[in-house]
Amino acid sequence: MDNKRIDQIIDKHRGEASSLIQILLDIQSENHWLPKEALGRVSEKLEVPLSRTMHIASFYKAFSLVPKGRHAVHICMGTACHVRGAKRILETVEELTGLKPGETDVEMKYSLETVNCLGCCALGPVIEINGKAHGKVSVSDTSGVLEHYK
Template sequence: MENTIKSIVEKYDSDKGFLVPVLQDVQKELNYLPREALDYVSQFLKVSIAQIYEVATFYTAFSLEPRGKYQLALCQGTACHVRGVPQITDHIERTLDMNAGETTEDLKYTFETVNCVGACALGPVLVVNGDYHGNMTIAKTDRLLKKLGKEGTE
């Protein structure tokens, strides 16, 4: 991990003014901000760990908890809800053997339920790592999960 963090910090010329982009890159690489990684950022960027935590907890985009490789966010807004989101939520929970709000032990999936993601006409909407999947049905969700399952083992 040390080398990964070192090369990210060097990309920004070890300039502490780039703390936020450095943390963004670390999170992109590791899916979350583990303590060990933050210690290296502190060491290489010469920023106190307290300051790093201040930034990491201020921005909701940062996660200090482990996150899955695939981050699934299922919209629970009204437009999606009336088009079958409760059934899709149950289906994802059953298929991945997890509850919404959790990350699987193998760190493959994080599944969250979220408020309206602003694409109501496409509802039900499932956002996977930032990509919007609209008009979701149970069958479509199944196909998507199978595809992600295969990608993860290749």
């Protein structure tokens, strides 16, 4: 992500320091992660100390300080999904992608993450990819679900 695009996002929020989190969220959703250069640029333009920007960027789980893949795969490990076999779903996804939770593959295709409840327990076990929930998945379904996302 280049500085020009970052400046555009900052201008969209009228360069106000109070919009720091919104600006970071916009960069995060476009770029999938917050590179150091982007944080530096935002700090400079908004006149917010870099230590403060770092504090905020490392505080919220919505932000990532490491590169993320094109598709964010979230596997629900909440109680309802757990009793319906979320653990086996996770193991299958781990095997298919070769990733452990928190990791991203070299082709930057998937980033695997576990979550503790997505709030749609009736659909369990749930895999959420790029914000879209895939409910009642079975072990045999998982590869089909993943193949939707290239």
